Amino acid sequence: MRTFDWIILGAGTAGSVLAARLSEDPAVSVALVEAGGAPTDPQVGVPRAWPALQGTAIDWNYATVPQRHAANRVHAWARGRVRGGSSTINAMAHVRGHPSDFDAWVAAGADGWGYRDLLPYFIRSEDWDRGASPYHGQGGPVSLMTPSDPHPITRAYMAAGEEIGLTPTPEHNGPRMAGPTLNSLTIKEGRRQSTADAYLTPAVLARPNLHLLERHEICGLSFEGQRHCRGVELQGPEGIERIAAERGVLLATGAIASPTLLLRAGIGPADELKALGIPVRLDLPGVGRNLHDHLLSGGNVYRARRPVPPSRYQNSESLMYIERPHAGSERAPERVLACVIAPVVTECFAAPAFGEAYTLMFGFTQPRSRGSLRLASADPTVAPLIDPNYLAEDYDRRAYLDALERAQAVGGARSLADWREAELLPGPQCRSEADRLAFLARAAYTHHHPVGTCRMGTDAEAVVTPKLALREIEGLHVIDASVIPRITTGPVNAAIIAIAERASDLLRGRPPLAPATWA
Numbered sequence: 001m002r003t004f005d006w007i008i009l010g011a012g013t014a015g016s017v018l019a020a021r022l023s024e025d026p027a028v029s030v031a032l033v034e035a036g037g038a039p040t041d042p043q044v045g046v047p048r049a050w051p052a053l054q055g056t057a058i059d060w061n062y063a064t065v066p067q068r069h070a071a072n073r074v075h076a077w078a079r080g081r082v083r084g085g086s087s088t089i090n091a092m093a094h095v096r097g098h099p100s101d102f103d104a105w106v107a108a109g110a111d112g113w114g115y116r117d118l119l120p121y122f123i124r125s126e127d128w129d130r131g132a133s134p135y136h137g138q139g140g141p142v143s144l145m146t147p148s149d150p151h152p153i154t155r156a157y158m159a160a161g162e163e164i165g166l167t168p169t170p171e172h173n174g175p176r177m178a179g180p181t182l183n184s185l186t187i188k189e190g191r192r193q194s195t196a197d198a199y200l201t202p203a204v205l206a207r208p209n210l211h212l213l214e215r216h217e218i219c220g221l222s223f224e225g226q227r228h229c230r231g232v233e234l235q236g237p238e239g240i241e242r243i244a245a246e247r248g249v250l251l252a253t254g255a256i257a258s259p260t261l262l263l264r265a266g267i268g269p270a271d272e273l274k275a276l277g278i279p280v281r282l283d284l285p286g287v288g289r290n291l292h293d294h295l296l297s298g299g300n301v302y303r304a305r306r307p308v309p310p311s312r313y314q315n316s317e318s319l320m321y322i323e324r325p326h327a328g329s330e331r332a333p334e335r336v337l338a339c340v341i342a343p344v345v346t347e348c349f350a351a352p353a354f355g356e357a358y359t360l361m362f363g364f365t366q367p368r369s370r371g372s373l374r375l376a377s378a379d380p381t382v383a384p385l386i387d388p389n390y391l392a393e394d395y396d397r398r399a400y401l402d403a404l405e406r407a408q409a410v411g412g413a414r415s416l417a418d419w420r421e422a423e424l425l426p427g428p429q430c431r432s433e434a435d436r437l438a439f440l441a442r443a444a445y446t447h448h449h450p451v452g453t454c455r456m457g458t459d460a461e462a463v464v465t466p467k468l469a470l471r472e473i474e475g476l477h478v479i480d481a482s483v484i485p486r487i488t489t490g491p492v493n494a495a496i497i498a499i500a501e502r503a504s505d506l507l508r509g510r511p512p513l514a515p516a517t518w519a
């Protein structure tokens, strides 16, 4: 049996970071296991083609259970099945989150993961295009660019934000997140830079101590006795193989697959496992709980007065975070708008033609609804039951209504008059609160940020410790979106990179970078 020091499961966002950092030490052998392979579809590199990657062979194509509070709709959930994982199919916005997001993790028991702890890791990970700054790094793996030639509709929408009283901010990842601004994008020389492109460079992949096992699907975790994870069973091109880890197995398969693999190994809520006939290895009730996601919407759509030229970037050049009135910048903004240079509607509505419309997507950043991921069957080929429980909480529905109002205020502002022919969705006839809620249930659309299913913490429902080690199991860590206790205010890829960066130091037995004192 092949044996490595570390086995990393999943070459997605977190797995790519871990593999690059752990293999820096030539004396340490690392296997990186991935079901997909290097991307071959030329569309992957083209920033504005990202929506077309959903539903293709490099997407796991998950689906939620019907969502009771969202018109009983089943929501498609894309996840990358490819080198780079979901960062190879994502929308490339690089938003770290609000400082209070990380401080809330610490308050909930995740010691060591506060904003000042993570800021040095955000900085270490990046190569920012806008010069020296105490908030940014240069020379790191992740290339961040700011659109130099934003779309005229994006400019008009940012001006509209100012017109309704929002104060612009230079960028999301500095001292102030909220306000009209352009996104930082993971685009390099005009092409997508996935987290794998950033970290698994040809030089890293050429390291003799890094073994990339692509097109190998993980069938299950293997244990010595009940509580010591020693390796993994894989289905590769040559059949089933077992590989072993001397130092540990690192689960980085993402917020859906990581809890699924744990449940299949008998680690999870004992009653649920027993009901499915799965022998219980460890009763850990938090596995698969706390599933949550950001919702955007498809959408507040406008017919344009004249042909809309294509975006030079990824169609969504500016997220606009909106604070509560008088809240102050130390509180996380609770609403977000996204200006999309395309019509975006859900399956419930007819889409106008491309080039004839633009969309203000809108959402809320601090969802309170929590759902779960459960197994439907002991049969490993049966997909899990994914239930984000969208819009179950009244707070979420109120916040969503308010976000729609903000979108319409921006969309109806004078600054967009040159582009706006008419509001198509929800449209002028949708006025009463009941009508607007019914519209939202049909327009609800994932922002693609599921997190939380193997939450870190110290309470009874926590799945991993603040060192990201699985509780009461030896030799197993979880390091990916699933450990996030509460979703960050923005998209989550940047935070996952920082989590994996810091985790790599902990695993190497290095002291973590000193917390930032300047922010």
Ligand SMILES: Cc1cc2nc3c(=O)[nH]c(=O)nc-3n(C[C@H](O)[C@H](O)[C@H](O)COP(=O)(O)OP(=O)(O)OC[C@H]3O[C@@H](n4cnc5c(N)ncnc54)[C@H](O)[C@@H]3O)c2cc1C
Pocket: 009, 010, 011, 012, 013, 014, 015, 033, 034, 035, 036, 054, 078, 079, 080, 081, 082, 083, 084, 085, 086, 087, 089, 090, 091, 092, 093, 094, 095, 216, 217, 218, 219, 252, 253, 254, 255, 257, 447, 448, 449, 450, 480, 481, 482, 491, 492, 493, 494, 496
């Ligand atoms: C369409 C879309 C748009 C998005 N847009 C943005 C955005 O603009 N900005 C942002 O910050 N975030 C965005 N995200 C979210 C972000 O990309 C993800 O949250 C992040 O990539 C998740 O990282 P991860 O390491 O947890 O998992 P992933 O990156 O999903 O990696 C998991 C890896 O594990 C592999 N794997 C899973 N199961 C198995 C198995 N059984 N055997 C072998 N391998 C397996 C997968 O193939 C995958 O490569 C978007 C996501 C999507 C899908």
